[in-house]
Amino acid sequence: MSLGAAAPHLAERSWTDAIRVAVRLVCAVALMLIVIQAAIVVRARPQDLITGAYGMADIIRRAMPPDFSKIDEVWWPALETIDLAIFGTLGGVIMAVPLAILAAVNVTPSRALYYASRGLIGFARAVPDLVWALLFVTAVGLGPFPGALALSVHSIGMLGRLFAETIENMDMAPIDALALTGARRVQIFTHGIIPSILPSLLGIALYRLDENIRSSVVLGFVGAGGIGFELLSAMSLFQYQLVSLLLIVTFVIVIAAERLSAVLRARLG
Amino acid sequence: MLRVCGLTMSYPNGKLALADFELNVAAGEVVVVLGGNGSGKTTLLRCISRTLRPSAGAIWLDDVDLAPLSGERLRRARLPAAMIWQHASLVRRRSVLSNVAMGALGRYSGMWTALGGLPAIERRAAYDHLSAVGLAALAGQRAGTLSGGQAQRVAIARALAQQPRVLLADEPVASLDPAAADEIMRLLRDLATHDHLAVLCVLHQVELAYGYADRVVGIRDGRIVFDRPCTDLPRDAVRELYLSEAA
Numbered sequence: 074m075s076l077g078a079a080a081p082h083l084a085e086r087s088w089t090d091a092i093r094v095a096v097r098l099v100c101a102v103a104l105m106l107i108v109i110q111a112a113i114v115v116r117a118r119p120q121d122l123i124t125g126a127y128g129m130a131d132i133i134r135r136a137m138p139p140d141f142s143k144i145d146e147v148w149w150p151a152l153e154t155i156d157l158a159i160f161g162t163l164g165g166v167i168m169a170v171p172l173a174i175l176a177a178v179n180v181t182p183s184r185a186l187y188y189a190s191r192g193l194i195g196f197a198r199a200v201p202d203l204v205w206a207l208l209f210v211t212a213v214g215l216g217p218f219p220g221a222l223a224l225s226v227h228s229i230g231m232l233g234r235l236f237a238e239t240i241e242n243m244d245m246a247p248i249d250a251l252a253l254t255g256a257r258r259v260q261i262f263t264h265g266i267i268p269s270i271l272p273s274l275l276g277i278a279l280y281r282l283d284e285n286i287r288s289s290v291v292l293g294f295v296g297a298g299g300i301g302f303e304l305l306s307a308m309s310l311f312q313y314q315l316v317s318l319l320l321i322v323t324f325v326i327v328i329a330a331e332r333l334s335a336v337l338r339a340r341l342g
Numbered sequence: 343m344l345r346v347c348g349l350t351m352s353y354p355n356g357k358l359a360l361a362d363f364e365l366n367v368a369a370g371e372v373v374v375v376l377g378g379n380g381s382g383k384t385t386l387l388r389c390i391s392r393t394l395r396p397s398a399g400a401i402w403l404d405d406v407d408l409a410p411l412s413g414e415r416l417r418r419a420r421l422p423a424a425m426i427w428q429h430a431s432l433v434r435r436r437s438v439l440s441n442v443a444m445g446a447l448g449r450y451s452g453m454w455t456a457l458g459g460l461p462a463i464e465r466r467a468a469y470d471h472l473s474a475v476g477l478a479a480l481a482g483q484r485a486g487t488l489s490g491g492q493a494q495r496v497a498i499a500r501a502l503a504q505q506p507r508v509l510l511a512d513e514p515v516a517s518l519d520p521a522a523a524d525e526i527m528r529l530l531r532d533l534a535t536h537d538h539l540a541v542l543c544v545l546h547q548v549e550l551a552y553g554y555a556d557r558v559v560g561i562r563d564g565r566i567v568f569d570r571p572c573t574d575l576p577r578d579a580v581r582e583l584y585l586s587e588a589a
Binding site: 251263269271 | 448
């Protein structure tokens, strides 16, 4: 091709290149504006980090060494934190399974139930677990029980959605084959659907248990018991050495739960 | 045993998949349906098994017309007809024995089976069915570990657990190697001969049809082109069936 024939194409390309550069420039400016407005809205002051470093160092100095003499007082709240997560996860699974069946497009018995259950699952997920905990503390009083209820209800959101997706993605051929043998709906569910998806459901539930253990620590700050409640009390009373002990125990629990969950999920896979 | 009268199936887009289809399959008989892609073979089986509702016609299974039935009445009426699919469609995480015994679920309505249990008598029967297809040694193995041929034999054993009088098979050897395909067809032939089952089988392999069928039904554009005993079926007629598709 001669240079003359190529010229119109080259001219066309230079225009598209210019537009592409302009679009990139606009995107970069827009991104910068978003970052600046976010910094203004959160009132970010980097100088506070420098002046605050002294206060932080002071707290760390007062928290050392951790007060291991009070370890006996920590076992019970630690157990409470773990049990909060176990109860919350189990409660969530029990409520999420039937909702997930109704919310899975391939097995739901009716369109109305599908939308209703999807709505419930979405609502449970949209409200943060801290808000659920505040509501349940108001309803049933302080202690671990409102925390466990909050975790249960919030877990429905995540579990319900992931369970429903697992059901929707399963191989339907064995289910259809079972239906044609004359098996009833409930038999198809217990003999075909449950065995097919159980490992996936257990994996998701274990992952949620791991998340709930971390959440149960935070829930203590709003009066829902466990280690979080003890942390709040110790900080209010300036018992920083107890705070550091509680943080160490929290770290051990969270890491142990994470590892255990990962190992079990790997075995299920 | 199985009688299809004036079966017509047209899809909502107006496409006529089956037109005034007539077919009889007697006890102890193996009838193979041959035809090109899109000729209506699978639609025929899906209508007979009533996973599709035909637009018109009757499907007599013994003395019951399946065509107008639905819900619980259809489930009950359909019990004497077992279906074998192109893929075995087993529950991969359950044992081979459990998969076979599941074929009997339709006869039970109690709490035990609803909760995932299987009656002991059906487990024993399932073992016998597995022996019949030569896989008793694999009873305790997970279904997901089987080869294609083994899985298809387990699917046949599951169909037998249903205690059917009619076996419908939709390309049961399509995904198998020639040796395994031969084995499956021999098994279906034996079930017809010795257990007096009526077998209606959709196939693409002409040689298998000649080898194991009593009658062959040729189908094109949803209509019967020929319905003849194997011994009286010229190869040209079969070739023409597929040639017209290529054209």
